[in-house]
Amino acid sequence: MTRVLSGSVLLVLTLLGVIYATPVCYLVGIGIIGTACLYEYFGLIRAMGIRAQPWFGYFAFWILLVDFHYRSFPIAALLSAVLLILFLSALWRYRQPVQDRAFALMAEILGILYFVLFLYPAIPLRYDYGNEAGMHWTLLLLIVICTGDTAALVFGKTIGKTPFAPILSPKKTYEGAIGGLFSGIVAAIAAQQFLFRDLPFGHVVAVSILIGISGQLGDLAESMLKRAANIKDSSHLIPGHGGALDRVDSLLFAIPVLYIYLSLLYS
Numbered sequence: 077m078t079r080v081l082s083g084s085v086l087l088v089l090t091l092l093g094v095i096y097a098t099p100v101c102y103l104v105g106i107g108i109i110g111t112a113c114l115y116e117y118f119g120l121i122r123a124m125g126i127r128a129q130p131w132f133g134y135f136a137f138w139i140l141l142v143d144f145h146y147r148s149f150p151i152a153a154l155l156s157a158v159l160l161i162l163f164l165s166a167l168w169r170y171r172q173p174v175q176d177r178a179f180a181l182m183a184e185i186l187g188i189l190y191f192v193l194f195l196y197p198a199i200p201l202r203y204d205y206g207n208e209a210g211m212h213w214t215l216l217l218l219i220v221i222c223t224g225d226t227a228a229l230v231f232g233k234t235i236g237k238t239p240f241a242p243i244l245s246p247k248k249t250y251e252g253a254i255g256g257l258f259s260g261i262v263a264a265i266a267a268q269q270f271l272f273r274d275l276p277f278g279h280v281v282a283v284s285i286l287i288g289i290s291g292q293l294g295d296l297a298e299s300m301l302k303r304a305a306n307i308k309d310s311s312h313l314i315p316g317h318g319g320a321l322d323r324v325d326s327l328l329f330a331i332p333v334l335y336i337y338l339s340l341l342y343s
Contacts, residue, residue, distance in 0.1 A: 082315045086323070094214050099203050103145050106198055110137055110191040112320035113328075116310035117190070121183045123305035127172065128180040129165065133188050136161075140192045145199055158188065194328040197335035205342055212272040216264055216280065217334055220287045221326050223263035228256025228292070245299040253292055260288040283337055287330045294329030298322070 093105050114137055118130040136158045143149050166181040201217075202210045232252025240248040264284035268275055298321060302310065311319030 086314065090218065091215075094202065094211060094218070099145075099199065102202060103141070103199055106195050107138060107141055109320060109324060110141065110195045112313065113191050113195075113310075113324060114187055116313075116319045116321045117187045117301070120301050120305040120307060120310060121187070123307055126179045126183050127176060128183045128187075130184075132161065132165065133184055136188050137192055140188070141196055144192070144196045159185065190328070194332055195324075197332045198327075201331065201335045201338065205338060209274060212275055213283075213334065213338060216267055216272060216275065216283070217287060217327070217330060219267050220260040220264050220284050221291045221330055224256040224260035224288050224291055225295075225326060226256075227259030228252040231255030231259075241296055241299070244296050244303055248296075248299075256292065257285070257288040260284055260291075279337075279341060283334055286333050286337060290329040290333040291326035294326045297329065298325035 093102065097105060111134060114130070114133055118128055118133065121128050140154060140158065143151065143154050162181055162184055166177045169177050169180070172180070198214070202214045204210065205213065228248075229252065232247065232249045232255075235255075236249030236251040238250040239246065240250050240253050261281065261284045264280050264287075265277075268277055268280040272280070298310070302308065309318030310321035313319045314323060
């Protein structure tokens with residue numbers, strides 16, 4: 077019951093945000109999600125024995141996110157500044173062994189870029205292609221991911237026999253992955269026919285395939301981090317669902333893939 081209630085609340089909040097949020101509110105919402113994910117990411121890093129310094133990670137994440145949106149400062153210059161500060165910070169951690177400093181530096185760089193570059197495209201995806209079209213593409217993304225995740229779990233538990241990635245995620249099976257992929261495609265086609273008739277059918281089918289595949293890869297990417305940290309859930313932030321990173325891991329790969337596709341389509 078707890079899982080259902082918390083999932084329902086998340087679903088309602090997500091739909092309200094996608095449909096009604098202004099660009100500024102949307103930016104803040106994405107920033108809050110990214111901060112929660114970054115917090116959990118640094119928890120995984122600590123569990124791996126890497127002593128990273130998260131304070132600058134949060135600061136750099138917000139600075140880059142806001143600058144990507146408003147283009148107030150050259151992005152290349154800002155990225156250079158962030159990397160320069162991270163390197164200087166690693167150089168001056170004289171109490172840590174050199175190897176620990178290098179590992180911490182790499183973990184900090186990955187964490188910042190992981191969530192900025194994979195979450196930020198959700199904003200132009202929602203607003204750059206027209207209010208209605210952007211909303212429909214975003215909702216289609218959520219439909220494919222949610223349907224695919226649920227179907228993969230059902231197929232995996234009922235008919236799953238062949239391990240898909242036994243080292244990274246022992247419970248995942250080929251049957252579950254294929255069932256989740258095709259279920260997402262069917263859900264996308266149904267959504268286009270009954271809800272989003274303005275979206276081109278062929279492109280809906282194409283992006284549903286790409287979203288389905290990239291979403292499963294995003295899930296595996298987080299599983300790799302959790303397996304390295306020997307942790308089951310990234311946190312216990314969401315009752316019955318684990319952490320924020322557990323909920324958006326599939327979206328983290330699917331968002332930029334869809335954004336790249338639409339950038340080419342609308343160009």
